[in-house]
Amino acid sequence: MSELPPLDAAVLPDGIRARMIPGINGLTMHVLEAGEPGAPCLLLLHGFPELAWSWRKVMPALAEAGYHVVAPDQRGYGRTTGWNADYDADLAPFRMLNLVRDQLGLVASLGLGHVEAVIGHDFGSPVAAWCALVRPDVFRRVALMSAPFAGPPSLPEEAPPRAPAVDVHAALAALERPRKHYQWYYSERSANEEMWRCPQGVHAFLRAYYHMKSADWPGNKPFPLAGWTAEALARLPTYYVMDLGRGMAETVAPEMPDANAIAACQWLPDSELAVYAEEYGRTGFQGGLQWYRCRTTGLFEAEAQVFAGRTIDVPSIFIAGGSDWGIEQTPGALRRMRELACTRLDGVHLVEGAGHWVQQEQPEQVIDLLLSWLG
Known part of the structure; x- marks a missing residue:
């Protein structure tokens, strides 16, 4: 580099x-x-x-x-x-x-x-x-x-003996509407290319992504979940628990705000979004995705313990x-x-x-x- x-x-x-x-x-x-x-x-x-x-x-x-x-x-x-x-x-x-x-x-x-x-x-x-x-x-x-x-x-060694943990990812995939957790998606080999080379381009992808996780998107009304189970996690928005067959760029694309909404967005005008888009357009996303892989692989869990x-x-x-x-x-x-x-x-x-x-x-x-x- x-x-x-x-x-x-x-x-x-x-x-x-x-x-x-x-x-x-x-x-x-x-x-x-x-x-x-x-x-x-x-x-x-x-x-x-x-x-x-x-x-x-x-x-x-x-x-x-x-x-x-x-x-x-x-x-x-x-x-x-x-x-x-x-x-x-x-x-x-x-x-x-x-x-x-x-x-x-x-x-x-x-x-x-x-x-x-x-x-x-x-x-x-x-x-x-x-x-x-x-x-x-x-x-x-x-x-x-x-x-x-x-x-x-x-x-x-501190945890009391318990029944074998349910594989929540297999359970998510087995739901009637099959799902997957975004952190494990971010850990897949294909994730970087799917976001970096998405059909709509990095600028439009980031616009939809930032919009969907902001207060501007009406679906963001958080409440406590019952636990780390497939049924509970499936209540999260699709940018956190995704449809199984979709990547992140494909997930957020339907929520892309229209031109009037973009023009009215005071907290992230297009000129400021362009700085993000230029940087990620140059580097891709893999550098940040490596952080998620450290978490999802569990490779460094013992060190943290x-x-x-x-x-x-x-x-x-x-x-x-x-x-x-x-x-x-x-x-x-x-x-x-x-x-x-x-x-x-x-x-x-x-x-x-x-x-x-x-x-x-x-x-x-x-x-x-x-x-x-x-x-």
């Missing part, structure tokens, strides 16, 4: 600058920044299919409040290089503890011993959580967005859209986060008028919540 220049200043909002930082855990990391170096630092971690660009609406206000705000393109994404997009390449660089190592390296490269807070959205939320779990001395607060953190996996029973003991907060199914997609995760995983949870805030892309859909409310929490 050839080295790239940082994102063109012409597309960046006032107050945000971009640069490349080489030598971070094997990566040359593309970073967006706002505010003055030397001010208390906030580290912002994006999810899938997003970029450091996803924080553009909150960075200037956080900087104006006196923070040095840093948002990297994470391993596998955007203009950060040094990772391998080959489906058959070693997955170990994408495992959770190495993603934490990436952020430790970034903090060190900034000349810092700690950051005031690490803030993660979507798949950036578990990375932020693990940062705070394993290095609370470096990551002194943690804000989680859209993906609750239920804690590290338990040791199998070293931290079984450990809690996040730094101040924490959870923010999500009131119309975000992400808070309920894993049954019981929100409850476990409240009751077990985070011992100093300062609040769970569900923002009205936002779906999954909370800091893009309702940035002012997110800014207010973060600044109030940071004190």
Whole structure:
């Protein structure tokens, strides 16, 4: 993967600058920044299919409040290089503890011993959580967005004997309307090509995908699911539990908003969507999909079990859209986060008028919540 220049200043909002930082855990990391170096630092971690660009609406206000705000393109994404997009390449660089190592390296490269807070959205939320779990001395607060953190996996030796687990994926496929879970779809060899080379093109695919997971799509009315069973999971929207024979681009295409709806979309105008489309049009999606494969293969579960029973003991907060199914997609995760995983949870805030892309859909409310929490 050839080295790239940082994102063109012409597309960046006032107050945000971009640069490349080489030598971070094997990566040359593309970073967006706002505010003055030397001010208390906030580290912002994006999810899938997003970029450091996803924080553009909150960075200037956080900087104006006196923070040095840093948002990297994470391993596998955007203009950060040094990772391998080959489906058959070693997955170990994408495992959770190495993603934490990436952020430790970034903090060190900034000349810092700690950051005031690490803030993660979507798949950036578990990375932020693990940062705070394993290095609370470096990551002194943690804000989680859209993906609750239920804690590290338990040791199998701690679990009471029980009946053999039902294969939920076989059960989903056997439903009258056969289904499959999106994370296991994302782990298939064909997923990247089906999204990257889809008939409608990357721009239209992302428009439909972002729309369908936002508060603009009327189907997003989340409620708690009964459990991790095929019957319960099948109640999720099709972007989470898909029809068995369809890929993701094919799944979201029927929900593509019309031209009037696109023109009226204030939180993601086409000019801003074009930044995502250009970056993913160049890289494809496999870098981000490798993260899902680390989870679904279970290859690194034993390593994570070293931290079984450990809690996040730094101040924490959870923010999500009131119309975000992400808070309920894993049954019981929100409850476990409240009751077990985070011992100093300062609040769970569900923002009205936002779906999954909370800091893009309702940035002012997110800014207010973060600044109030940071004190």
